[in-house]
Amino acid sequence: MSSKSPMSKSPMPTSPTSKSSASKSPVSQSDPLREQIIAQFDGMSAQLQQAARYVLEHPEEVALVSMRELARLAAVQPATMTRLAKMLGFQGYNEIRAHYAETVRQRNDGFAAKVRQRDGQAASAPGSDIAHHMLHGLSAQIAALCEPEPLQRLTAMASKLAAAKKIYVLGLRSSHVVAWHFHYVMSLLGERSVHLDGPAGTGGDALIRAKPDEVLLVISINPYARDTLTLAQLAKDKGLAVLSITDSEVSPLVSISEHTVYCATESYSFFHTLAPALAVSEVLCTLLAERDRPATLAALQDADDHLAHLNTYSNALPRRE
Amino acid sequence: MSSKSPMSKSPMPTSPTSKSSASKSPVSQSDPLREQIIAQFDGMSAQLQQAARYVLEHPEEVALVSMRELARLAAVQPATMTRLAKMLGFQGYNEIRAHYAETVRQRNDGFAAKVRQRDGQAASAPGSDIAHHMLHGLSAQIAALCEPEPLQRLTAMASKLAAAKKIYVLGLRSSHVVAWHFHYVMSLLGERSVHLDGPAGTGGDALIRAKPDEVLLVISINPYARDTLTLAQLAKDKGLAVLSITDSEVSPLVSISEHTVYCATESYSFFHTLAPALAVSEVLCTLLAERDRPATLAALQDADDHLAHLNTYSNALPRRE
DNA sequence: AAAATAATGATCCAATTGTTTTAATTTTTC
DNA sequence: GAAAAATTAAAACAATTGGATCATTATTTT
Structure with a gap:
């Protein structure tokens, strides 16, 4: 031919x-x-x-x-x-x-395929594929944290947290989820954690007596809450080390942070995802707990006893009267 | 900006x-x-x-x-x-x-080469392997939700949630993270969500006027908070449909729930993980939002305008004075 | 061999591209 | 607060895009 x-x-x-x-x-x-x-x-x-x-x-x-x-x-x-x-x-x-x-x-990236369509299109009926895409993406994003660099950042931050006299935790709006989780777990382990959250804008008041041998763990993702930035800046001015969990190398938190851990927030949805950030928090808590196993076990035992006395938990539905 | x-x-x-x-x-x-x-x-x-x-x-x-x-x-x-x-x-x-x-x-080009070069790199910081294991496990657990059965459960629950007049959200202790997240996102979308949380044990009060065309979304993992179970039981007695996110087929919530989504909570650590549960919440929110894209976009636009007026967000550190 | 058909090349078109210019707006400065 | 500077939005631009048309060339069929 x-x-x-x-x-x-x-x-x-x-x-x-x-x-x-x-x-x-x-x-x-x-x-x-x-x-x-x-x-x-x-x-x-x-x-x-x-x-x-x-x-x-x-x-x-x-x-x-x-x-x-x-x-x-x-x-x-x-x-x-x-x-x-x-x-x-x-x-x-x-x-x-x-x-x-x-x-x-x-x-x-292992991220899911997408349906490229104008927004006039009718929403996909089953939604099952949407869920699938989202979950697959989340899984990949958390897996991405297994890379050497993120791991190194995590361990470095854990070290700094372990050395701190007290840990103030700050996360507003959507990041509240992560801040609350970190504080909740830390409060089970001891009493070094202070959650900067409160009604009527009093959340930051705990920083009044903050001292330089303490640290601020701040979580914020785009869009960044103004109050979060202001309080973080304030903490740094007071001499506290600022450690942040955020979503980008160009997050405003980076410049004032001694350590930064990055987590993905994109998701196949209208909203940013916080699952990777929560995973980061869980890892940090674990690394801190591992530093002193006996102390951790003792603390958890105390918490258990306390809650048992209060009859906090149950394995069955309450009897109806 | x-x-x-x-x-x-x-x-x-x-x-x-x-x-x-x-x-x-x-x-x-x-x-x-x-x-x-x-x-x-x-x-x-x-x-x-x-x-x-x-x-x-x-x-x-x-x-x-x-x-x-x-x-x-x-x-x-x-x-x-x-x-x-x-x-x-x-x-x-x-x-x-x-x-x-x-x-x-x-x-x-270097695709094949990169795959070769997998992990196994020399051990780095202490705890780095712990973090690696945890994250790897989390990733897998979320990936497991991509199976047909969990997906089907998710979509079914989303349908029920979409049809509800009002959604009460209940999650205490560690599950608070998930409940809060769900409520926060839903509150951006509209006003159908009520978070059963409050000081001094008043959290459940909102159920007082609950009606049968409303539903209760309850999140609880082992150990199950007694108050959670009690309130869920109460809700069911009042005729509400109970939808639960929990960790086991033998969770006490199963028997009173119309729909149940299971999420893993095991982790290589002292604590249960909530990342998969949070992922479930994010997926549910997304499925609900997708049901009516125009309404969702409008609601988010409203929220945006509101928050913009309040000057809530910022992309840079505040100027210091 | 010529006729019919398929394949290819060249040309033209509306739409979209990246860029520049201009006007409006915000921010800064005094 | 007004003036100046910087930033941003909007409009206009030539160039290029993907696609359609039509003429030309190859191939097949008769």
């Missing part, structure tokens, strides 16, 4: 500009579109095959460059790419690109 | 249109451009910071979508992206995209 015409382009797929990757199957295991292209390959004309071959061998490029650029790289007319799309049953070339873009996204 | 404009974003980090990636460090360890953005971040104006923040947190999107699309996602003007490029010393925005496209290419 081919290469009869005097003006014919090089028959083998050409890469005019020197491009990098070429590996045979950079696209992961199961890619239905890839399979489809292979299946239909034999039925394609020469030009279509050349275009298809390039797409198969450079899937990332499809996501990264324009159609015309891709056509140039594949040494094919732009229209051929459009025709390829139609032959594959798509409405237009953009659907091909959308597919490979999604592949790249899924590759870069 | 923003949020004065008519198009201001919601207070709870909102993602009106589909979301994608998230994890904290999807981009490989050393990225000079990323470092540069972080370095120059403090010197940027509010809008530039907003754009830069999005770029930092969604590096793949930069490579995958057009500038205008990216601007839309970051909720800034297109021109801001151009300005960001200039501020970073580039001639135009395309140089930024080229950089991130190259990152994606290299990532796909």
